[in-house]
Structure formats: structure tokens, C-alpha cells
Amino acid sequence: xxxxxxxxxxxxxxxxxxxxxxxxxxxxxxxxxxxxxxxxxxxxxxxxxxxxxxxxxxxxxxxxxxxxxxxxxxxxxxxxxxxxxxxxxxxxxxxxxxxxxxxxxxxxxxxxxxxxxxxxxxxxxxxxxxxxxxxxxxxxxxxxxxxxxxxxxxxxxxxxxxxxxxxxxxxxxxxxxxxxxxxxxxxxxxxxxxxxxxxxxxxxxxxxxxxxxxxxxxx
Amino acid sequence: xxxxxxxxxxxxxxxxxxxxxxxxxxxxxxxxxxxxxxxxxxxxxxxxxxxxxxxxxxxxxxxxxxxxxxxxxxxxxxxxxxxxxxxxxxxxxxxxxxxxxxxxxxxxxxxxxxxxxxxxxxxxxxxxxxxxxxxxxxxxxxxxxxxxxxxxxxxxxxxxxxxxxxxxxxxxxxxxxxxxxxxxxxxxxxxxxxxxxxxxxxxxxxxxxxxxxxxxxxx
Amino acid sequence: xxxxxxxxxxxxxxxxxxxxxxxxxxxxxxxxxxxxxxxxxxxxxxxxxxxxxxxxxxxxxxxxxxxxxxxxxxxxxxxxxxxxxxxxxxxxxxxxxxxxxxxxxxxxxxxxxxxxxxxxxxxxxxxxxxxxxxxxxxxxxxxxxxxxxxxxxxxxxxxxxxxxxxxxxxxxxxxxxxxxxxxxxxxxxxxxxxxxxxxxxxxxxxxxxxxxxxxxxxx
Amino acid sequence: xxxxxxxxxxxxxxxxxxxxxxxxxxxxxxxxxxxxxxxxxxxxxxxxxxxxxxxxxxxxxxxxxxxxxxxxxxxxxxxxxxxxxxxxxxxxxxxxxxxxxxxxxxxxxxxxxxxxxxxxxxxxxxxxxxxxxxxxxxxxxxxxxxxxxxxxxxxxxxxxxxxxxxxxxxxxxxxxxxxxxxxxxxxxxxxxxxxxxxxxxxxxxxxxxxxxxxxxxxx
DNA sequence: AATGAATGAGCTTTCATTCAT
DNA sequence: CATGAATGAAAGCTCATTCAT
Numbered sequence: 043x044x045x046x047x048x049x050x051x052x053x054x055x056x057x058x059x060x061x062x063x064x065x066x067x068x069x070x071x072x073x074x075x076x077x078x079x080x081x082x083x084x085x086x087x088x089x090x091x092x093x094x095x096x097x098x099x100x101x102x103x104x105x106x107x108x109x110x111x112x113x114x115x116x117x118x119x120x121x122x123x124x125x126x127x128x129x130x131x132x133x134x135x136x137x138x139x140x141x142x143x144x145x146x147x148x149x150x151x152x153x154x155x156x157x158x159x160x161x162x163x164x165x166x167x168x169x170x171x172x173x174x175x176x177x178x179x180x181x182x183x184x185x186x187x188x189x190x191x192x193x194x195x196x197x198x199x200x201x202x203x204x205x206x207x208x209x210x211x212x213x214x215x216x217x218x219x220x221x222x223x224x225x226x227x228x229x230x231x232x233x234x235x236x237x238x239x240x241x242x243x244x245x246x247x248x249x250x251x252x253x254x255x256x257x258x259x260x261x
Numbered sequence: 262x263x264x265x266x267x268x269x270x271x272x273x274x275x276x277x278x279x280x281x282x283x284x285x286x287x288x289x290x291x292x293x294x295x296x297x298x299x300x301x302x303x304x305x306x307x308x309x310x311x312x313x314x315x316x317x318x319x320x321x322x323x324x325x326x327x328x329x330x331x332x333x334x335x336x337x338x339x340x341x342x343x344x345x346x347x348x349x350x351x352x353x354x355x356x357x358x359x360x361x362x363x364x365x366x367x368x369x370x371x372x373x374x375x376x377x378x379x380x381x382x383x384x385x386x387x388x389x390x391x392x393x394x395x396x397x398x399x400x401x402x403x404x405x406x407x408x409x410x411x412x413x414x415x416x417x418x419x420x421x422x423x424x425x426x427x428x429x430x431x432x433x434x435x436x437x438x439x440x441x442x443x444x445x446x447x448x449x450x451x452x453x454x455x456x457x458x459x460x461x462x463x464x465x466x467x468x469x470x471x472x473x474x475x476x477x478x479x480x
Numbered sequence: 481x482x483x484x485x486x487x488x489x490x491x492x493x494x495x496x497x498x499x500x501x502x503x504x505x506x507x508x509x510x511x512x513x514x515x516x517x518x519x520x521x522x523x524x525x526x527x528x529x530x531x532x533x534x535x536x537x538x539x540x541x542x543x544x545x546x547x548x549x550x551x552x553x554x555x556x557x558x559x560x561x562x563x564x565x566x567x568x569x570x571x572x573x574x575x576x577x578x579x580x581x582x583x584x585x586x587x588x589x590x591x592x593x594x595x596x597x598x599x600x601x602x603x604x605x606x607x608x609x610x611x612x613x614x615x616x617x618x619x620x621x622x623x624x625x626x627x628x629x630x631x632x633x634x635x636x637x638x639x640x641x642x643x644x645x646x647x648x649x650x651x652x653x654x655x656x657x658x659x660x661x662x663x664x665x666x667x668x669x670x671x672x673x674x675x676x677x678x679x680x681x682x683x684x685x686x687x688x689x690x691x692x693x694x695x696x697x698x699x
Numbered sequence: 700x701x702x703x704x705x706x707x708x709x710x711x712x713x714x715x716x717x718x719x720x721x722x723x724x725x726x727x728x729x730x731x732x733x734x735x736x737x738x739x740x741x742x743x744x745x746x747x748x749x750x751x752x753x754x755x756x757x758x759x760x761x762x763x764x765x766x767x768x769x770x771x772x773x774x775x776x777x778x779x780x781x782x783x784x785x786x787x788x789x790x791x792x793x794x795x796x797x798x799x800x801x802x803x804x805x806x807x808x809x810x811x812x813x814x815x816x817x818x819x820x821x822x823x824x825x826x827x828x829x830x831x832x833x834x835x836x837x838x839x840x841x842x843x844x845x846x847x848x849x850x851x852x853x854x855x856x857x858x859x860x861x862x863x864x865x866x867x868x869x870x871x872x873x874x875x876x877x878x879x880x881x882x883x884x885x886x887x888x889x890x891x892x893x894x895x896x897x898x899x900x901x902x903x904x905x906x907x908x909x910x911x912x913x914x915x916x917x918x
Numbered sequence: 919a920a921t922g923a924a925t926g927a928g929c930t931t932t933c934a935t936t937c938a939t
Numbered sequence: 940c941a942t943g944a945a946t947g948a949a950a951g952c953t954c955a956t957t958c959a960t
Contacts, residue, residue, distance in 0.1 A: 063923080083302030086950065097925040102952065183449050203473075206466045213444035214437035214470055221436020222429060230402055231428050247425045251433055254422075255474030282940085306934065316942040318937085327934065501944080521740030524929065535946040540931065542944095621887050641911075644904045651882035652875035652908055659874020660867060668840055669866050685863045689871055692860075693912030720919085744955065754921040756958085765955065 066104045068094040073115050078157035082112065119158060120181040123148075127188045137196025141215065141256065142249045144189065148219055149245045152226075153238055159223065186212045193256065203258035215252055222248050285323045287313040292334050297376035301331065338377060339400040342367075346407045356415025360434065360475065361468045363408065367438055368464045371445075372457055378442065405431050412475065422477030434471050441467050504542045506532040511553050516595035520550065557596060558619040561586075565626045575634025579653065579694065580687045582627065586657055587683045590664075591676055597661065624650045631694065641696035653690050660686050723761045725751040730772050735814035739769065776815060777838040780805075784845045794853025798872065798913065799906045801846065805876055806902045809883075810895055816880065843869050850913065860915030872909050879905050 072094035077085045087108055091098045105111040130143045152159040189212035196202035202211075222244060226236045231244065291313035296304045306327055310317045324330040349362045371378040408431035415421035421430075441463060445455045450463065510532035515523045525546055529536045543549040568581045590597040627650035634640035640649075660682060664674045669682065729751035734742045744765055748755045762768040787800045809816040846869035853859035859868075879901060883893045888901065 065923080081302075082300075087952085088950080099926060099953085100924055103923070103925095108951070182447070186444065186449055206470060207450070207463075209444065209450050210441060210463055210466050211470060213440045213449065214467060217436040217438070217440020217443070218433035219436070220440060221432045224436070225405065225428065225432035228401075230405055230432065231426070244426075244429055247429050248433060250477070251425060251430065251474040254477050255470040258469065258473045284940085305932090317944090318935095318942055319940080321935070322940070503944080520738075525931085526929080537931090537933085537947060538945055540933095541946095546930070620885070624882065624887055644908060645888070645901075647882065647888050648879060648901055648904050649908060651878045651887065652905060655874040655876070655878020655881070656871035656912075657874070659870045659877060662874070663843065663866065663870035666839075668843055668870065669864070682864075682867055685867050686871060688915065689863060689868065689912040692915045693875075693908040696907065696911040722919085743953090755923090756921055756956095757919080759956070760919070760921095 063104070065094070065096055065100060069096060069101055069104060069111070070114060070118060073111055074119070075157055077112065077115055085112070087111075117181070120185065124181065124185055124188065127185060131188055131192055137192055137199065137201050138253050138257075140192055141189075141196075141252060144192075144215075145219055145245060145249050145252065148223070149241055149248075152223060153241055156227070186216060189215060196256070202256045205258070206256070211256060214255070218248065218252060282323070284313070284315050284319060288315060288320055288323060288330070289333060289337065292330055293338070293377055296331065296334060304331070306330075335400070339404070343400065343403055343407065346404060350407055350411055356411055356418065356420050357472050357476075359411055360408075360415075360471060363411075363434075364438055364464060364468050364471065368442070368460055368467075371442060372460055375446070405435065408434060415475070421475045424477070425475070430475060434475070437467065437471060501542070503532070503534055503538060507534060507539055507542060507549070508552060508556060511549055512557070513595055515550065515553055523550070525549075555619070558623070562619065562622055562626065564589075565623060569626055569630055575630055575637070575639050576691050576695075578630055579627075579634075579690060582630075582653075583657055583683060583687050583690065586661070587679055587686075590661060591679055594665070624654060627653060634694070640694045643696070644694070649694060653694070656686065656690060720761070722751070722753055722757060726753060726758055726761060726768070727771060727775065730768055731776070731815055734769065734772060742769070744768075773838070777842070779808075781838065781841055781845065784842060788845055788849055794849055794856065794858050795910050795914075797849055798846075798853075798909060801849075801872075802876055802902060802906050802909065806880070806898055806905075809880060810898055813884070843873060846872060853913070859913045862915070863913070868913060872913070875905065875909060 069090060073085070073090045076089045076093050079085075080089070087101050088098060090111070091101050094101075101111065105114065126147050127144060130140050130147065133140070133143075135143070148159065186209060190208035193202060193206070193208040193211045197204040197206075197208070225231050226241065226244060229235075232240065236244075288309060292304070292309045295308045295312050298304075299308070306320055307317060309330070310320050313320075320330065324333065345366050346363060349359050349366065352359070352362075354362070367378065405428060409427035412421060412425070412427040412430045412434075416423040416425075416427070444450050445460065445463060448454075451459065455463075507528060511523070511528045514527045514531050517523075518527070525539050526536060528549070529539050532539075539549065543552065564585050565582060568578050568585065571578070571581075573581070586597065624647060628646035631640060631644070631646040631649045631653075635642040635644075635646070663669045664679065664682060667673075670678065674682075726747060730742070730747045733746045733750050736742075737746070744758055745755060747768070748758050751758075758768065762771065783804050784801060787797050787804065790797070790800075792800070805816065843866060847865035850859060850863070850865040850868045850872075854861040854863075854865070882888050883898065883901060886892075889897065893901075
């Protein structure tokens, strides 16, 4: 999930000066879980603290208030996604490969960390304005932007149809991805939590559909 | 305190017996606006009452509680959408025509009632479970179901590619529609509120993309 | 205490449109008591509500928050004092009479409403800045100003010594009044709550001292 | 983390054994400032630590708790005042001289340490009971007592009028002193922080007024 | 001696809901 | 029908105090 960092020269001192305190991490992770479970307003600080196994007040030691905590949750999740998008973008392959890669990435992460993905994708656009002001809108735009660039270059190389505005195409792809996920999560595709196989099958269909949509038929 | 009002000239009362009271409508409409503006939890009864220009308590005269009010909002909006989908579904034309019709319908409604559309589409999956139990989940499933049927018949008639599960395809189409809308609303496609022309342009691109995706590659 | 309003033509309807709600008054009065008893920070909203015999939330129905409540307490008390000062100022008598009248007024009110006086006099200058910004500083200045005017006119008429700046003299008089009261309240003059006789005796001494100070000896 | 400091050249340490640690002083001084600025309840331990430039926990190393810290602040300030009063009391001169001396002392100290004086004089009577139990009430009474003694001896020597109870007179003098100071501090006498000259001018007027008040009219 | 993370009781504030008029 | 005052549970936030290092 996190890009592989270059190994340290010296292995000692895992805890360095600017390292993030362990409990801060615990709180952040707990927040993701609780948030995913209960949504923005259902997510009580007390719940987060309990889930993280820390005292109530410690949350306020690390985060100014509830909004800042949840902003941090978003920021972190988006950072992960955006880094992944960038890595895919800068990697090898055709535009089609990369778009397929994006779909795969999201659905693969979903397999291992469904709650995180739910938070990331489902809650983005429905958070209160106050929060959005913090970080989300730009980050959302950034994610769309990366995808749009990808589409644009595919168009320039004649790989993708050129009668679509890149941003529009990017948004549509992201939306298809999100709602498919939602359908999976909500048990609309098939009741109950989806199996890995099922996720893969859906992934293939999604990729096929998306690519066909972006290439368009010659007719 | 309240001055006695002059009695009505005509005995309309009997006729209005089962008509929806004007103030109930006002409350419902206000709820849509406030809900769209602030989201589920940010939407306070006091806000709705103020926006509707009625007294606080009247909301509780017409609705048992907040959840019932918001359920009603959803129910109303979904009913409109589902009726439209059914009408399109049952109307004439190929599956492609109908899918294009759905996209057109949603984006056209958006032109005249953007907030309502936002509520309808954006808030569906993020409302508390309590609410979903009420009406939303089924309705959401219903909408997806209609679209899926449409896809299925298209496949049976050889019009659409048959390597996609209808529900998956339906979800993807709905998602593409929703996120494109979101992009428009959030000013990601172009800053500022979109013009009608712009919405139409986006609509054409969306339809082209979606149909290509559902038909498969020309190869 | 409140200036007598012109009697209404019709005696009915004691509760008119702009009348202050009874419970609001109850809360305000309770606030004075609790505030006097426990000071600014010791004064909990819960205490005030209980003392007023109303529900917790009602306090917030009438006052935006704690600060606004306490500001109102101040404003009310000061209004009473300032009105009394003005009445004395505009009444008949020499400057000496009026100054004696002011001392008498304060100590007399103290006899009947000791807590109110304590709040008014003791807490004025020690309230957090936030509160002062609200109302107190101007009002305090106003009270001093009225006294200073009184002194000035006494000087102009040759009744009081003219080698004192009116504001300085006014502040000193007010201070002597306050601290004497404090001494009485804190049992420094004599242990236990002071009797009415005692208050009168102290009053006489105070007046004698203050007037002598403001007249100065010719020597 | 803290770099090792060079050892002292001279073995002063033994001598300093019972000396007050430098950081303790820093905390105490910081407490005076913060306390003066924000009042008892507005004064947070964190603020004091920050103002003193020491770690949070160190405050608790030197003081058992917040109350003890603030008691120490009071105790220190009052000790200074009471010592000065005693020195003046036991020194040479008439009662009038001594009373003038007290006024001068307070206003002179105010010139060099305005915040300390404010704390000392302004906060005395408004601190929570808990604190008073510690030290303040007695000390306050002590200060008044010394002044009262001074007045009594002046009366016995026929220097001051004898129709005043010494405690009452003492309280009034202290009050006049305090409120004049307050007026100065709050910019009621003249806007902005007072100049030294201004303080001196006010002092002369105050002394003249107080002495006239205590001597009574020659009649 | 010195540090600052960690704790949790206590208070303020919000807001859905009720109810008397 | 209509009103809005009244209620109180629930949640956010603060800050004195403790403790491991």
C-alpha cells in the first residue's frame, strides 16, 4: 500500500525524532474504522478513543478537535490513493494498461482493507463543508486530475477516443469504480460480503466496460 | 393571540380533505434544500422549520420525527426517479436509446432542480442504517434493478455485450452518471456553476462513453 | 428599582408582547445568586438552572452561552446602579448631599440584597477580558463618570476642594465604598454577617470620612 | 536531548543547597504575570509553564498543585506588602506621614511592577474559598490590621479624628487606594497606560484626600 | 531535576422531542 | 392546525493531575 521506502543505512533507531507517535497512529487507524462504521456524525470521539485503546483526552492531545481528526483521516487515505495513482501513472504501459491498473488497485485494496476504501470512496463528497475546506476538495480534484492526464495522453497517442474531455472521462471512470464498489459493499450485486473471486470477476467486467467506453467504437 | 380569520367563502374544505396540506409540502421542500446543503446530520429540524417559514412544532405535527421526515424526502425523490425510469423502460426504443434517455433525464432534472438531484444521488449510501431500513436501500436497489433489467434485455436482443452481469453494468452506469454530476457540481470540470450548454455537452460525452462501454469493442 | 412606567389605560393583560418571560427573569436572578456565591468560574450552568428551577436547556434558549448570561447579569445590575446614580445626581441637594446619598443608596441596597451588591461591586474588575468587552468597562466608566460630574459641579460651586481631579476623587470614593463593603462582607470589621445597625454605623463613618476628604481642610 | 552543560568553576552548589532553585522562581514570576493577565480561573498551568519557559511537569515538581502555586504567589506578594507596611509602621513620623508613606509605597511599586500590584490588590477577595483558607484571608486581615493600628495610634495621639472605627477607616483607605489604581490601570483617568508623572500626580491627590478624610474637618 | 505524554472527571453546548396553549 | 417554550440526554472539549522516562 505504502510505496517501498529505501532501506535505512543503519537499522537501529526505528523511533526517530520526527517519527509519528505510536498512539497517534492508533487513534488515526481507530478513527478510520469507527468512521467507516458509523459515518461522520455517528463517529464519537469516545468511540475512537475506546477503539484505539487510549484515554479520551489523548485524542485532543494529538488533534485539535473532531474535525481536524477526521480531516487527517481523509488526508491520509487520499495520500495513499494519490501516491498509488501517481506510481501507476509514471510506470510503464499503455493508457489502457494504466486505467486497468487503477481499477485493479482500488479493488485489490478493497479486498484487504474494505473499511478504508469505503471511507475513502464513499464519504468523500458528503462530508460537511467545514471538512472539505480542510483538505478534501483539492485532493479529490487532484485524483481526478491524475486520471484526466492519463486519459489525455492516451488520446494524444491515438489510443483513446478523442471526443471526450479528459476530466469528464476521468470522473465517469471514478464514478463507475465507486458505485460498483458500493454495489458490492451494499450487497446489491449479490447478498452478503463479496468473496475475493467475486471481486475479481467484477473487476474484469468493470475494466472491460471502462476501456470500451474510453476507446469507443470506430463505427 | 391569533386573530380570528374570516371563514372561507366556498366550502372547499371537504374537497381538500385528503389533499396534502400546503405547509406539509413547504416543510418537505425545505427539508430537501437544507438536507442538500448540510447533509443528514447537519440538517437540524430548526433549520428546516425556518427554511419552510413554519413554526418549530409543526414539523412534528406532520412527521413523527426527523428520520421519518428525511425518509419522506428520499421516498419522494426516489419515487420521481423510479417512475421516470419505469416510463423510459416501458417506452419505445432500443436499450441504447433508453439508457441514453436515463442519462438525459437525470441531467435534465439536474438543470432545473440541482439540489434535489444532489440529495437523491449523493446521499443515498451514506445515510444512517436506521433510515435505510425505512426506505432507501430497497429503493436504491429498485433503481439499479430497473437499469439492470434494461441492460439484460439489451443483451438478450444482442444489442449490448453479454459478458457483463447486468447489475454490475447498471451500477457502473449509475456511478458514472453520479460522479460526472458531482464533478459538475463541485466545479471540477470547470469552475463555477455549470451552464445549461455545458451540461448538455457533458451529457453527450457521457452517453457516448456509457454506450460504448456497454456495447463492447468493435474489433 | 425600575423606573415607574406610566400606568396602562387598561389594566388587563399584564403579559404584553415585549414583556420579559418570567422564566428568563428566574434564570437571571438565579444567576446573580449563584454567581455571587461561587464567582465567575465556579458558577455552573447546571447550578443556575437548578437554582432557577428550570431545565438545563432552557438557559440556552434564552442566552446564547454562559458568557452572554453573565454579561446580562452585569448589565442588569449596572443599569440599576447607574439609574440610581442618575436619579440622585439629577435630584435636589448639594454635592455633599448627593455623595452621601450615593453611599447611603449602595449600603441600603446591600441591606436588602447583599448578594446582588456583592456581584455588582466585587466582581466588576476581575471578570475575564472577554466579558468586559461585552459591557462592563463602559458601564464602569459610566458610573465613575457620573460621580466625577457630581464632584466637578461641587468644585465649581466652591463646595468641594478644587485641587482634585474629579475622576480621581470619584474613583477613590467608589473604592472606599467598595472596600468597606468588602470588609463588612468578609467579617473583617466584626465577625459574622453584619446587622442593619452595624451597616448604618459604618455608613455614617464612611460618609463623614468621604466628605471630609472631598472638602479638605482650609489649613 | 539536553546538551551536557560545563561544570561550574567554583563549587557554589553546596552554598546553593537551600537556595531557591532558579526555575522555581521563574515559575512563580510567570504565575504572577499569567494570573494578573487572566485571573484565577483563566490561569492554566500550561500557560504558566510556557510563560516560564519550563516543561509542563516541572510545575508539579515544585508545587503540589495549582492552588498551592497560586497561594505561593499570594503569600509572596503579601509578604512584601506586609513587611513594607510594618517597616513604615515601625519607622519614624506621625500617623499622617505613615499613611502617606503607605500610599506612596503602593503606587511606587506599581510603577515598577504593575502586574504584581494588580494581582495583589485586585484578586484578593475573589479567589475561591479553598485558596483563602490557605493564606489570603488572614493576610488580608493582617494588612488591614496594621493600617488600623496605625489609625488607632493616630487617634490616640489626637492626630486623627476619633469618630471612626480604625478598621473601617483602614478599609476605606485601602479601597480608595485600590480603586484609584484600578482607574489608572483601566485607563479611566486618562486613556492608555499611565506615565510616572501621572502616577505621582494621582498619588498626591490621593494622599491629600485620604488625610483630609482621616483628620476630619477642623470645625 | 526535568520532560511531556497520558488520563479522565467535569463542564459547556447542541438539538431532537414533548407539551401546554 | 399552529406555535414556540421547555426538557434533558448525549456529545464535544478543557485542563488539573499523574507517571514513565
